[in-house]
Every structure is written in C-alpha cells, then in structure tokens.
Amino acid sequence: xxxxxxxxxxxxxxxxxxxxxxxxxxxxxxxxxxxxxxxxxxxxxxxxxxxxxxxxxxxxxxxxxxxxxxxxxxxxxxxxxxxxxxxxxxxxxxxxxxxxxxxxxxxxxxxxxxxxxxxxxxxxxxxxxxxxxxxxxxxxxxxxxxxxxxxxxxxxxxxxxxxxxxxxxxxxxxxxxxxxxxxxxxxxxxxxxxxxxxxxxxxxxxxxxxxxxxxxxxxxxxxxxxxxxxxxxxxxxxxxxxxxxxxxxxxxxxxxxxxxxxxxxxx
Numbered sequence: 001x002x003x004x005x006x007x008x009x010x011x012x013x014x015x016x017x018x019x020x021x022x023x024x025x026x027x028x029x030x031x032x033x034x035x036x037x038x039x040x041x042x043x044x045x046x047x048x049x050x051x052x053x054x055x056x057x058x059x060x061x062x063x064x065x066x067x068x069x070x071x072x073x074x075x076x077x078x079x080x081x082x083x084x085x086x087x088x089x090x091x092x093x094x095x096x097x098x099x100x101x102x103x104x105x106x107x108x109x110x111x112x113x114x115x116x117x118x119x120x121x122x123x124x125x126x127x128x129x130x131x132x133x134x135x136x137x138x139x140x141x142x143x144x145x146x147x148x149x150x151x152x153x154x155x156x157x158x159x160x161x162x163x164x165x166x167x168x169x170x171x172x173x174x175x176x177x178x179x180x181x182x183x184x185x186x187x188x189x190x191x192x193x194x195x196x197x198x199x200x201x202x203x204x205x206x207x208x209x210x211x212x213x214x215x216x217x218x219x220x221x222x223x224x225x226x227x228x229x230x231x232x233x234x235x236x237x238x239x240x241x242x243x244x245x246x247x248x249x250x251x252x253x254x255x256x257x258x259x260x261x262x263x264x265x266x267x
Contacts, residue, residue: 077130098223104135109212137166234263
C-alpha cells in the first residue's frame, strides 16, 4: 500500500461522505435524530408508527383521511401466502428470528416478485411493514407449539397491536402501555440515516437489483452484533450482572481493559 492510499484510509468509513439524505439526520449539528425535519422526540410523543411510516414513504405527515386509508392498506396486507407459510414451517425451532425475517423477505420476493420497480416499490415496502410480524410469529408458534395461527387479527389493530396479539396469540385487549411502548420502539428504529444496513441496502440497490434483495441485504447486515444485534448482545451482558454494584464493577473493569461494551457508541 502506498502512502497516498494509507493516508486516505478511513476505518469504518468514519468521515466518509457516502451520499446525502433528505429523510433522516443523526446528530447533525447537535440536532439529534430527525425524520424529514421532525425531531424524534416530537414524533414519539405525538404520532403513531403508522403516521411516521407514512411520513418516511410519502414525505409528509398524513391527513386523517390519508391515515385511515393507510391503516386499512396495512391491515389488508397482513396475510401470508400459503407457499410462504409452508416455507416458514420448515425452519427449525432454534432459528434466529432475524434469520426467519431474512428468509421470509427473500421467499416472499419469489411469490410476489417486483416486475415494475418504479410502480411497485412503495407497495412492496407497505407489504413488508404489514406482514413481518405475521412471518415471525407464524414461524414461532408453529415451530414451538405446532400451531398454525391466524395472522389476520383485527383490522383496527395498529402495527404494534398486531405484533402483540400475534406474540401472545390472544385476541383479548392488550395493555395500552405495552402497545404504546412497542409503537414508540418502532418509531425510534424506523430510520437512522446511513447506518450499516441502509448502506448495504443502497449498495444492493445501486446494482439495479430488486426491492426484496435490497431489504434482504439490509436484514443480514442488521443481524450482526455490531449493528442491530447489539441490542441482543447488550441484553445478554445485562443478564450476566448480579446487581447494580456488580454491574458497575464489571463495566469499570471492561472500560479499563478497553473492551467493547455492547449498547454504547454510535459511529
């Protein structure tokens, strides 16, 4: 490697401008996380995930009529095609949930392929938003209990409520606080500018590959413990602490050894 190449190397693409985004900013000039100019704090406190998803897809917050239509479309897209359910039934009980979603996305792309990219991309995005919980919990309940659940749930269910109803496989009313917590979590994870999974999806997209391939690339990247999988790794770390004192001592030792502490830091 010559000196010029060595001088231009940027570990982890730190400081490299890979592109521009009008969708999201992370820590830009101290503004924190924003979606299309709206502060994440305001979106979490005043909006539902459906409203935020609409904002990201269509560049503006929906009117009441637009929101109701969008919610109806999401509800209508929750069902899984029979061949996809058959594939999910073949996945082992100990499969990782992210692997299930990756396989589900890729498989759905063979049964409902993208044939007109300029016309279908938003519709495919809505389809995936609508049915990811259906994929995950159809596999979960079949692989663990041998039960083929109905993934439809009520048309009035939000994405968060749909998730919780399928998780428990119970149509009874769920705790509003739990639903709001899941809803806020979905909003917080909806968009993070040029993170690793977005970057991977854009690389795949740049080859003019189909929408499902781009999202499959993103899911594979998100699965890693240095990206979305950091949440799971952080939980495993927390479960290893006996109490607050033990946590403090172990963390101080990890810091002293300059070990990687999952859940802290953001490139």
